[in-house]
Amino acid sequence: MNPLAERTILVTGASSGIGRALAEQLLAKGANVLGISRNPASLPEGVIPFQADLTQREEIQAIFQELGCIDALVNCAGVAYLSRIIDGNPTDWEEMWRVNVMALTLCSQLSLRHFPERGGRIINVSSMSGHRVPPTGGFYAPTKFAVRAISDSMRQEIKAAGIPIQIGTVSPGFVDTPLLDLYFRGREDQLQKTKQQMVMLKPDDVAQCIVNMLESPPHVEIGDIQLRSSDQRA
Numbered sequence: 532m533n534p535l536a537e538r539t540i541l542v543t544g545a546s547s548g549i550g551r552a553l554a555e556q557l558l559a560k561g562a563n564v565l566g567i568s569r570n571p572a573s574l575p576e577g578v579i580p581f582q583a584d585l586t587q588r589e590e591i592q593a594i595f596q597e598l599g600c601i602d603a604l605v606n607c608a609g610v611a612y613l614s615r616i617i618d619g620n621p622t623d624w625e626e627m628w629r630v631n632v633m634a635l636t637l638c639s640q641l642s643l644r645h646f647p648e649r650g651g652r653i654i655n656v657s658s659m660s661g662h663r664v665p666p667t668g669g670f671y672a673p674t675k676f677a678v679r680a681i682s683d684s685m686r687q688e689i690k691a692a693g694i695p696i697q698i699g700t701v702s703p704g705f706v707d708t709p710l711l712d713l714y715f716r717g718r719e720d721q722l723q724k725t726k727q728q729m730v731m732l733k734p735d736d737v738a739q740c741i742v743n744m745l746e747s748p749p750h751v752e753i754g755d756i757q758l759r760s761s762d763q764r765a
Contacts, residue, residue, distance in 0.1 A: 535557060537562070539600065539601045539602050540562050540563070540604075540605065541565045541566075541567070541603070541605070541638075542565065542605045543585065543607055545568055545575075546570055549703075549737045549741075550656075551734065552734035552735045553607060553738040554566055555738075556742050558577045564577065565579045565601070567585070588633075591634060595644075595645070599645065602651045604651075605654045606634075607656045608630055608634060609630060609710060610631060611711075612627060613669055613716065613717075613718070615669045616669060616670060619669055627670060632674050632678065636681050639655070652696065652744065653698050654698075654700065655681075655701075656700070657675050657700045657701065660675045661676050661678055661700075671714070679755070682698050682699075682700045683698075686698040686754075695749075698752075699754060700756070701744070701756045703736075703737045703757075703758050704732065704758065705759070705760060706731060707732065728762070730761075731760050
């Protein structure tokens with residue numbers, strides 16, 4: 532029997548990109564998938580929809596107030612703008628911080644009361660930009676460094692408290708998703724050149740790594756998977 536069959540997994544950002552690919556793979560494994568999205572109509576068929584703007588704390592809290600038991604939480608939602616530190620738009624900084632850091636952390640905290648006694652897993656989608664700052668990292672890279680630190684901090688706190696929940700992250704390089712289009716906003720020619728120079732990761736590639744983590748035996752905790760296209764240099 533598949534270890535994910537009939538398991539209930541909550542996925543943020545489940546209507547596009549990595550989140551959507553993950554939701555589809557989990558459904559194929561027989562899991563019960565709960566998906567958080569601003570636009571629930573865009574979720575894959577079969578996903579139980581939850582509507583929320585993840586920049587709004589109250590909307591996140593409202594979801595968890597009506598949520599039942601879950602076996603795993605996967606934080607896939609993210610925002611990526613090319614917004615430099617020296618002259619970037621603070622509005623872009625704020626949205627990235629709210630979604631990439633605050634929403635991820637709040638969802639992780641609120642999820643703890645919804646796991647069964649046997650425990651479960653929380654997996655955060657980070658980025659290679661959380662391990663090194665690329666030349667165009669701007670304010671996006673600091674948000675992903677924060678995801679890495681939050682994941683490590685939460686793991687230590689959970690272990691100290693004796694809570695049987697495992698924390699992991701997945702850190703991909705360039706992935707061909709709508710998030711990439713947002714990151715290259717105003718630099719579409721550069722994006723096309725980048726795509727010509729490399730075969731980028733697909734959302735399904737990253738989703739498969741997350742599925743592998745979710746299928747691991749309870750005594751196996753995978754801290755972080757770093758993956759990039761074989762064409763990507765750094």
